[in-house]
Structures are given as structure tokens and as C-alpha cells.
Amino acid sequence: MILHDIAHARAGDKGNISDISVIAYEPEDYEFLRLYVTSERVRAHFGSMVKGRVERFEVPALAALKFVLHDALEGGVTRTLNLDIHGKSLSSSLLAMTLPDRHRSDLR
Amino acid sequence: MKKIVKIAAGAGFSSDRILPAQDLAERADIHYLVFECLAERTIALAQREKQSHPELGYNEWLEDRMLACLAPCHRRGITIITNMGAANPQAAGAKIAEVARRLGLRGLKIAVVTGDDVLDACKAVDYPLMERSATLSSLGATIVSANAYTGSEAVVAALRMGADVIVTGRIADPSLFLAPLIHEFDWDPEDWDLIGKGIHMGHLLECSAHATGGYFADPGFKDVPDPARIGFPIAEVEADGSFIVTKLPGSGGMVTPRTLKEQTLYEVHDPAHYPTADCVADFSQVQFEQIAADRVRVTGAQGHPRPECFKVSVGYVDSYIGEGQIGYCGPNALARAQLALEMVRQRLIDAGVEATEDRFELIGVNAVRRGVRIAPVFEPEEVLIRVACRTADMRMARRVGHEVEALWLNGPAGGGGARRSANEVLAIVSVLIPRELVRTVVDYLES
Numbered sequence: 004m005i006l007h008d009i010a011h012a013r014a015g016d017k018g019n020i021s022d023i024s025v026i027a028y029e030p031e032d033y034e035f036l037r038l039y040v041t042s043e044r045v046r047a048h049f050g051s052m053v054k055g056r057v058e059r060f061e062v063p064a065l066a067a068l069k070f071v072l073h074d075a076l077e078g079g080v081t082r083t084l085n086l087d088i089h090g091k092s093l094s095s096s097l098l099a100m101t102l103p104d105r106h107r108s109d110l111r
Numbered sequence: 112m113k114k115i116v117k118i119a120a121g122a123g124f125s126s127d128r129i130l131p132a133q134d135l136a137e138r139a140d141i142h143y144l145v146f147e148c149l150a151e152r153t154i155a156l157a158q159r160e161k162q163s164h165p166e167l168g169y170n171e172w173l174e175d176r177m178l179a180c181l182a183p184c185h186r187r188g189i190t191i192i193t194n195m196g197a198a199n200p201q202a203a204g205a206k207i208a209e210v211a212r213r214l215g216l217r218g219l220k221i222a223v224v225t226g227d228d229v230l231d232a233c234k235a236v237d238y239p240l241m242e243r244s245a246t247l248s249s250l251g252a253t254i255v256s257a258n259a260y261t262g263s264e265a266v267v268a269a270l271r272m273g274a275d276v277i278v279t280g281r282i283a284d285p286s287l288f289l290a291p292l293i294h295e296f297d298w299d300p301e302d303w304d305l306i307g308k309g310i311h312m313g314h315l316l317e318c319s320a321h322a323t324g325g326y327f328a329d330p331g332f333k334d335v336p337d338p339a340r341i342g343f344p345i346a347e348v349e350a351d352g353s354f355i356v357t358k359l360p361g362s363g364g365m366v367t368p369r370t371l372k373e374q375t376l377y378e379v380h381d382p383a384h385y386p387t388a389d390c391v392a393d394f395s396q397v398q399f400e401q402i403a404a405d406r407v408r409v410t411g412a413q414g415h416p417r418p419e420c421f422k423v424s425v426g427y428v429d430s431y432i433g434e435g436q437i438g439y440c441g442p443n444a445l446a447r448a449q450l451a452l453e454m455v456r457q458r459l460i461d462a463g464v465e466a467t468e469d470r471f472e473l474i475g476v477n478a479v480r481r482g483v484r485i486a487p488v489f490e491p492e493e494v495l496i497r498v499a500c501r502t503a504d505m506r507m508a509r510r511v512g513h514e515v516e517a518l519w520l521n522g523p524a525g526g527g528g529a530r531r532s533a534n535e536v537l538a539i540v541s542v543l544i545p546r547e548l549v550r551t552v553v554d555y556l557e558s
Contacts, residue, residue: 011333011369013326015378018151018242018541024376026369052481062382064396064411065372071380077468077481079242081152082429082538084470084499086478096479 004105007098010036014094019079021053021072021090023097026065033066039102045070048100049093070097112350113142116295118288118312119345121180121193122146123319125153125170129179131320131343131362136183139359141345143291144184146176146193147284147317154281155426155537157198158256168199169206169278177210185216185275192266192287196278198256200225203278204556211558219558222269224279226261226551229423229544233257238423238542247425247542255537256426259544262388262417264300265551266290272555281424283388285313288346296350306390307414308352311397314375314385315356315409319343321374322356324364337363357406366407368399388421390414420543429538430467430501433508435515436474437522437529440493447523448473448494454522455498458514464507466500473497495528501536508533 006012006025009032015022025040027033042057055073062069076090077083087093121132121144135144148170161168170176173195184191196203204223211219233254237246247254258281267290269277279287289309292298298305315322322344324335335341342362348354356366375394379385383395393413400408435455439448452471459466472478474495498515502508512531519529 007332011329011373013373013377017378017380018539020380022378022380024373026372026376028369058380060381060383062376062395064398065376065382067372067376069376069380069382078538081155082536084432084468084501085481086470086472086474086497086499092479 004102005098006040006100006102010098012094012098014091016076016080016089019074019076021075021093023070023072023094024067025070025097026067030066033063036068037061040068040100042070044100045097048097049075112297113295114349116143116291116348117141117345118143118145118291118316118348120145120147120316120319120343122148122176123317123321124148124150126172127319129172129176131341132176133179133183134359134362135343135345136180136187136189139345141189143190143192144180145287145316146191146195147287148193148195149197149281151424151539152426152537154197154258154424155256155539158426159537161198166202169197169203170195173203173206174210177207178214181207181211182214182216185219190270190274190291191276192290193277194279194282194287196223196280198280200278200280201554207276207278208556208558216558220273220275221556221558222272222274222277223554223556224265224269224277224282224551225554226265226549227258227279227281229259229549230254230257232544232548233423233425233542238544241541241543250425250427250540253428254425255428257423259421259423259549260388261421261549261551262286263290263293265553267293269553270294272553274555284317285310285387286389288313288316289389292348300389303390303414303416305352305414307392308412310387310390310392310414311375311394311409311412312346312348312354314392315371316344316346318374318377320364321377322370323358323366324370327370327373333369335363336365339363353408353410355402355406355408366405368401368407371399371407371409386418388417390417419546421546421549423542423544424539425542426537426539429536430503431505431508431533432499432501432536433511433533434497434499435512435529435531436495436497437515437518437526438493438495439523439525440527441525444492444494445476445490447525448496450523451496451518451526452498455514455518459500459511462510462514464500464502464510466502468501470497470499505533505535
């Protein structure tokens with residue numbers, strides 16, 4: 004199973020910081036996300052693309068996690084050489100993260 | 112006092128679509144139409160434009176938007192608020208007056224808000240940069256602009272003077288939407304919870320279609336109805352700060368808790384502590400209730416006292432970027448593309464192009480991943496190469512795309528669709544300056 008099966012995401016940017024929201028489709032999946040989508044796993048997922056620290060904020064009221072990836076945009080939208088200058092595609096890229104399989108008939 | 116104040120988004124970025132705004136102006140039961148059109152760098156680019164053309168420096172779509180919306184807004188009593196003034200609100204105000212006269216609209220009161228330009232204040236004090244451990248002086252003579260994210264105050268003042276159109280430079284995005292609430296409901300600007308709710312509404316609307324199914328569709332997972340005709344959001348706000356987000360009947364898109372959750376969390380970092388010019392907002396306890404199709408009731412945002420300082424975006428000339436692309440297709444396309452990259456790499460060395468940073472990547476294979484190869488390698492039907500280099504001057508930047516374009520005659524077989532660019536990089540850093548250094552001013556014009 005991948006994160007895309009149970010969550011949606013949107014990425015934004017402020018300077019050289021990427022800001023990614025991960026939101027469970029179903030509130031009951033929030034605890035599962037909290038357990039498996041950790042700052043460490045997000046950092047490992049992006050590897051060398053993220054050069055600074057990864058912060059995680061928990062938002063149980065919205066069944067959501069917020070990741071703040073420092074020094075992740077090669078200088079940020081105004082000066083980066085990246086094709087995706089805002090790092091908008093990092094949201095979809097994160098949704099490819101693999102998660103432990105669970106037996107669920109009502110996926111998504 | 113109005114029981115419900117209805118505010119709609121007319122734009123969420125400088126190049127946003129115009130038809131949804133026109134639809135709102137013509138059909139929506141609203142009091143305010145707000146066009147938010149300034150991204151981080153937009154105002155620095157506009158400042159550059161103003162330097163060479165003193166009558167410009169405002170949003171390039173201002174005239175089109177006003178031609179589409181001014182007459183219906185005037186006829187239906189809708190007040191327009193916009194930061195399309197960018198680096199030159201005075202010229203933008205004059206342009207709006209001219210368009211109004213062209214449309215036969217007389218007596219339109221246009222408020223022009225200035226004072227966000229704090230370049231002089233930033234020259235007087237060597238403020239520390241927020242992004243790195245250095246100060247403004249490290250940028251030397253390359254600074255071209257400095258604009259403060261001011262709050263709602265000047266817009267509220269203009270509304271109290273009965274303005275029909277308010278055009279500003281840099282104002283914090285959600286503050287444009289908050290101002291009508293402070294004015295209409297006579298909110299105390301230091302009632303932080305109320306201001307926090309108003310900021311949440313502004314934050315939900317400030318990216319236009321982001322709240323109504325734009326930037327959302329993921330077929331089979333998140334389907335959006337009639338996505339080609341997504342309507343922009345409308346907020347119906349009550350005096351206690353609770354509100355409903357909706358959109359025009361018949362427009363495409365949708366308003367659901369999911370679309371609003373994505374936008375609530377967008378770019379806020381810590382959702383419980385989002386600093387804006389009007390308050391530090393807390394979105395961590397917000398609630399969404401779908402009360403009808405495309406109608407979601409929103410409650411629960413809170414606020415804390417506003418920051419002591421305004422954030423300032425400082426634009427400076429950072430470097431130059433030269434770039435080129437060319438495509439390969441058919442059998443062995445990947446090998447020919449990789450050969451092309453190696454040839455350009457060698458030729459740039461031979462030409463003496465000194466790059467402080469470079470990219471040699473394959474669009475369709477690894478470009479979004481910034482050149483990092485992702486296994487397993489597949490054989491693409493077609494692939495574009497992309498070479499991009501940061502250089503110290505324009506001459507060297509131009510050589511980058513030049514060598515890519517030269518693959519027409521000097522590269523591997525079958526390269527097609529070469530294109531190149533070379534640009535000065537106007538970058539942004541941020542500083543914080545004391546609020547009292549910023550004095551906003553409102554001037555009035557009449558059509």
C-alpha cells in the first residue's frame with residue numbers, strides 16, 4: 004500500500020522551505036498516518052533533495068499532518084535551478100511513500 | 112449593519128483566470144470582489160518594469176480584469192479590493208479611472224493605497240536576513256525593492272471613506288479579505304479571536320480556485336465536477352466570524368471539507384501559529400460542516416496578538432540563469448538524450464562557461480527529481496533534455512542555451528524542438544522591520 008491510497012496532499016513554499024500537508028481521506032486513518040508517516044521517513048523518502056531539518060506538526064482536528072522541509076528547494080522559487088521551481092510536485096511525490104499493508108475493504 | 116457580509120475571490124495570483132471573476136461580478140449576490148495578485152517576487156519584477164517604464168509596474172492583467180468586471184460591479188454595488196497596484200498603485204489607480212471613463216462609468220471613487228515601499232528604511236538600517244545568517248549589507252548594491260506586508264488598516268480606512276475600488280501595493284494577502292469585515296461589523300482590530308476567524312476566511316479565499324476544486328483533481332481518487340469551469344469561492348460571513356464557503360450555482364468545481372482542508376493548511380507551517388500582519392492565527396481547531404451541496408460551514412479559528420514587526424520582501428539581483436531544452440523520440444531515444452547531455456557538458460567546459468550550479472537532466476525521466484536517477488530505468492517513447500546553469504553574468508548565461516540549440520546541427524541524431532532562455536535572477540530575501548516605520552497613505556481619484 005502507498006500513502007496515495009489513504010491520503011491527499013498539497014505542497015506550498017515559503018522561501019527555501021517546502022510545506023507539505025498530508026490529509027487522511029477518512030479520519031480513522033489519522034492514527035495510522037501519525038504512526039508511519041514520520042519526519043524520519045519523510046526525510047528518507049526525499050533523500051538528498053532535502054538538506055535541512057524536517058519538522059512535523061500534527062492536526063488531529065483535520066486528520067492531517069504538516070511537514071515543513073527546510074532547505075529543500077535549492078534556493079527557493081525566486082532563484083532555484085529546479086524545473087519545478089516551487090517544489091509543487093513534492094506533494095504527489097510524497098504520496099508514493101510505501102506503508103505497511105492493511106486488510107481493508109474500503110480503501111480510499 | 113449588514114447581517115451577512117458576502118465576499119468573493121476574483122483572483123488568487125497575478126495571472127489567474129478572468130472569466131470566473133466576471134461571472135461573479137455579473138451573477139453573484141456579493142458585496143465585495145477581492146483580487147489577490149501578488150506572489151513573493153511579483154512586486155520586485157514590477158519594480159524592475161517601473162524602472163524602465165515609469166507608467167507601468169502594476170499587474171499586467173489589470174486592464175483586462177477591469178474591462179470584464181468594473182461595469183457589472185458598479186451596476187450591482189460591488190466594491191472591488193485588489194493589490195494589483197504592485198510596484199505602482201498610483202499608475203494602477205489612474206488606469207482604473209481611465210477604463211471606467213471608457214466604459215462610461217462616472218463618479219467612481221478609487222482609493223490608492225501606498226506606503227508599503229520601505230526601501231529607504233531598509234537602506235537606513237542593516238537588518239538581519241530571515242533566510243540565512245547575514246544582513247542586508249551582504250547584498251551590496253544589488254537591492255532593487257523592499258516592500259512590507261502591511262495589514263488591513265489602510266483598506267479599512269478607504270472603505271470608511273466610501274471607496275468603490277481600492278487598489279494597493281503589498282498587503283498581506285488575507286488582510287485584503289479581512290478589511291471588509293472590520294469595516295462592516297465594526298470589529299475591534301485587537302479582538303484577536305475575531306480577527307483570527309477573518310484571517311481564516313481570507314486564507315481560504317486568497318488562492319481563488321484552491322478552495323473550490325482547483326489544484327485538487329486526482330482522477331479516481333479526488334474527482335472534480337466540470338473542472339474546466341471551476342468557479343471562484345464566495346464567503347458569507349456573520350458578525351461572530353463564522354462563515355459559509357460556497358460558489359456560484361452552475362459553475363464547475365466543488366466546495367467540500369476536503370477542498371477547504373487543503374487550503375486551510377496551505378503554506379502555514381505550524382497550523383496553530385500562523386503569523387500575519389493582523390494577528391497570529393490558529394487554524395488547528397477549525398471545523399467544516401457540509402450543510403448543502405457546495406456549501407460548507409466553517410468555525411473554530413482563533414487568534415493571538417499580532418507580531419510586533421512587519422515582514423518585508425527584499426528583491427535583489429542574485430545571479431543569471433541560462434537554460435536550454437531539446438527533445439529526442441523513438442528507438443534509443445534515452446541513449447541519444449544522454450549523449451546530448453554529455454556533449455553539452457563538454458562544450459560548456461570548452462567554451463569557458465563558469466557555472467556556480469548546474470543541472471543536466473531528462474524531462475520525463477528525472478527532471479522533477481532534480482537529476483536523481485530513479486530505478487528501474489525504462490525506455491521512454493520521447494524525452495527532453497534540460498541543461499540549466501547559474502552564472503555570474505548574462506553573457507555566460509546565454510552561452511548555455513546556445514550550446515543546447517547548437518545540437519540542431521552538432522548533436523546526436525533526431526534532436527527536435529530546441530528552445531533556450533537566459534534571465535537575470537531577481538531573488539527575494541526577507542527581513543522584519545518595526546511596524547511603526549511603515550506609514551500607509553490613501554489617496555483618492557474619481558473617474
